[in-house]
Amino acid sequence: MPSLDNYLIACGSSQNITHHGRTFLPDSQHPSVRSDYEHSDSLSNSSISVSPIYQSARTFTASASYNFDVNHKGWHFIRLYFHPLSERLASVSFSVVTETHVLLDSFRFNTSDNKSYSSFREYAIYVNTNLLILTFVPSSDSDIAFVNAIEVLSVPDEVFSFNHTLSFPMFKDVSLETMYRLNMGGPSFVPCQNDTLFRVWEEDDKYLKHNPSALNLSVNPHSAKAFQKNMSSASNLTWVFPVNPKFKYILRIHFCDMISKSRNSLFFNVYVNSDLVMKNLNLSAFTHDVGVPYVIDCVTNITSEDSDTLLSVTAEASGFDHQSLKATLNGLEIMKMRNAMRSLDELSSHDNNITPKKSALKIPKVAIILLSSCMAAASLFVGAFYYCRCLRAGSSKSNNGNVRLRIFTFQEIQEATNNFDERYHIGNGGFGKVFMGHLKDGTKVAIKRANPQSNQGIAEFQNEIKFLSKLRHQNLVSLLGYCYEDKQMALVYAYMAGGSLNSHLHGENVVVPLTWKQRLEICIGAARGLHYLHTGASQSIIHRDVKSANILLDENFVAKVSDFGISRNGPSSDKSHVSTIVKGSFGYLDPEYFRTQHLTEKSDVFSFGMVLLEVLCGRPALNCSLPDEEKNLASWALSKVENDESSLQEIIEPSLIGKANHESLKVVWELANMCLERRINRPTMGYIMLCLQDALYLHLSTENEA
Structure with missing residues (x-):
């Protein structure tokens, strides 16, 4: 597939260079590449026994940039070629950055054999502007930066979409x-x-x-x-x-x-x-x-x-x-x-690599307003106050990756819910009551209101805003805005006309049970949303309260994971778990998390396994009205089917018998079992998605044959 952007640059060369069958043009002659450097020199050495691509170089005594016109916004490969053509270059140190990411930080050759040592680096960057700026920064006044050759090539979106397996939504801020x-x-x-x-x-x-x-x-x-x-x-x-x-x-x-x-x-x-x-x-x-x-x-x-x-x-x-x-x-x-400091090389941040002393460019700093404000908070109340102020200040900006949130007045919330009319009351949660409402423009919304007489909802209020202001995915509920006024706290969401998965499985007013196809599609959507939480950001997010009641459905029965009130950031790259007090819903709690207080993404996997059992059996995770041996869904189902998969028909919901492909049911049963195993043996949410998609394929193939 031909690339829409295809720059092959021989830096410092005076003539075209052929490398692996492709022609690299001199940087001084390429019609679509502009150089931003005042002090540079070209260097060549045809006597060394390396590819011609390494026999010339462009050197810089101060920060210098190459500017590439981008014809096709999207993923690009950036490939850099380095070979020190002299002993002086073998000892220098320099950095390489784009406008937003650090590619190399204080890069230095660590070999004495500079005559034969070459370095080739390949990066994948998502470019969403019409210009890519690649800047070379000497580490000190006595150092020199250099480069032998540069490639910038468009990459088809599907190469880094990961949709066929992990369904990253994607991760366009990741390098x-x-x-x-x-x-x-x-x-x-x-x-x-x-x-x-x-x-x-x-x-x-x-x-x-x-x-x-x-x-x-x-x-x-x-x-x-x-x-x-x-x-x-x-x-x-x-x-x-x-x-x-x-x-x-x-x-x-x-x-x-x-x-x-x-x-x-x-x-x-x-x-x-x-x-x-x-x-x-x-x-x-x-x-x-x-x-x-x-x-x-x-x-x-x-x-x-x-x-x-x-x-x-x-x-x-x-x-x-x-x-x-x-x-x-x-x-x-x-x-x-790349890490949280937008670097692919150690822990130095992007800003640390572009200093006013050396920079020939005015490169915008990465905004960290939310983090700074939250750290400044002295208590949950103060933290929530400053957090909302930061969101208010940043609500008109979109380049920091946050979702735009609207700030509602309490009067608007009252008008939308007819002053919290009980006829608009549609549910309850740990945060407070949930009301249906209509905004002045006709938008139908769901509004969670915290109990104004209690301080218990402050942490959940702050948590919902913290996570949902940074997340946007088709399988996560959309937070439209919030209200924080005179101790009145409310969260405003897009209205989910389909209700919750729980209401369709166990609700009192279920008239037509969900079909097996609907159940699988809902589970696939929820798994996709959870997978995004676990892998779609530089630091994972653990939902911590996965259950059928927190999987909402829109008017087309598209699944949306909801309720981030007790969610946590996952472990940092140097940790295996997060140590935290146990929170969650009984019946769905990971027993290893409950026992050790060690929280990982696999705790969400256990909870999702319980959801899969609910979908299969049509029973709630816990039902205290049943006999003791049947109260816990997992122990009842596992004991029924233990060592005899032919008993699977005894535990599945009666409405599915004869209407769901047996092999498809078996796949979901085995998957639920895997989710409930010891933590080390549980699958990832990406693998769960694969298996559920296969189960859907098996079921649809039977329907097509019929």
Whole structure:
């Protein structure tokens, strides 16, 4: 696929340079690239034994920029080439930044053999303006910045949409750096001209832990369903990579089952470090054939106190595969995600790399108004007050990534609800009563009002604004605004005409039960929203109160996760959990969280497993009116189906019998079981989405046959 933006720049060169079959133009002659530097020099050395792309360079004694006109807003690859052409350049230190992100921070070559050492860096940045500015900043007055070559290429949106697996919404404020890109079991080097995006793939041998049973396999590209794939195959394959533990990483794992002769004959597990991310993975369940490429993505934290640590990826044959006992992997990409300070290199912030002393550009600083104000708060009351002031001050701005919220007066809230008429009362929550209302422009809304006689709702009020002012996703409820006036607190949401999932499963006025297709679509939407919370930001968000009552439905029955009153930011990159007092709803609480007070994203996964059981069985998570052995849904269902999946029909809701595909029901039952296992064995929300989508496919295929 041709790139809409395709800049190939040979910096400091006086002539065109051919590199891997592509022509790089001199930076001084490129018609669409403008340079912003006053003090620079070109340097060349054709006697060194490296590619011509590294035989010239542009050097800068002060901050200098390249300005690239952007014809197509969206994801772009930025590729930088460095080779010190002299001993002086081998010892310099410098940084490289865009207008919003740090790519390199005080970069320095750490080798004495500067004649043969080269560095190639690849980044993925989302550009939403018509101009990309790339700035090189010497670390001190005595240092020099330099670059040998630059590539800026448009990337098709689907490459970084992750929609086919993780459904990032996406994450357009996130920058990525490619750390590893491996062609498993293939040739030692896959040249970039063999890739439509000119990516370089290296061999995996130096990362693969020794395993005498590991085999390298390859196929004729014309025999594969899509394109040539190579693979490593054995019963247990592990690759190990040095990484920086201060960052999160996206792992893109490429599969293509070239081993099996028929579907459903290869099952294996995939681990990232000790975390099981794919259990009994059956590729044909997703590809519906063998020999079809498939990609799975996951986001991982690395937890270590060391400055350097290891990340491992393991493919291990599972007990389901009695015939071949094999596991396979075809390709792997590991991409570092920028940290909270918008940097891909250590902990220095963007602003620290652009100082007034050196900057030739006026680059806007990253706003942190909300954080500063919240830190200044001396109490929950004061915190809420300052937080609202910050939102009010920033409500006219959209470039800080926050959702625009409207500030309502208490009089407007009263008018919208007819002074909190009980006929408008539609529900109750931990924060207070919920009323339906109409704004003056006719917009139908739901309004949560805190009890003005109690201070208990202040923390929840602040929490809802804190999270929902920064989040926007089709599967999260929309916060339109809030009121904080004379101790009156109210939150204004988009009205959800479909009510809650809980009301459709257990409500007193249910006339027509949800179909299996509706239930699956609702669960997929809720899983997508939770997955976004866990992975769609630089620091994960743990909902902490996942339950069917907090999954709301709009008029089209699209699921919206709601109620962020007790949500928490997940653990930082150097921690495995958040230590906090236990909060949540009985019947949905993760027992490991309850016992240890250690909160992780997997606590939401447990709660979601309970929701899946409710959807299957049509029973609430807890029902004290039932006999003791049936009060707890999980223990009742598990005991009924223990060691005998034929008993599944005994626990599912009667309205589903004969109308839901049995294999589809079985997938959801097994998925719910996985969610309720020990924390280490629970799947990610991304994996849950995959399985639910497969369950929907199985059910729809039956409907189509009928």
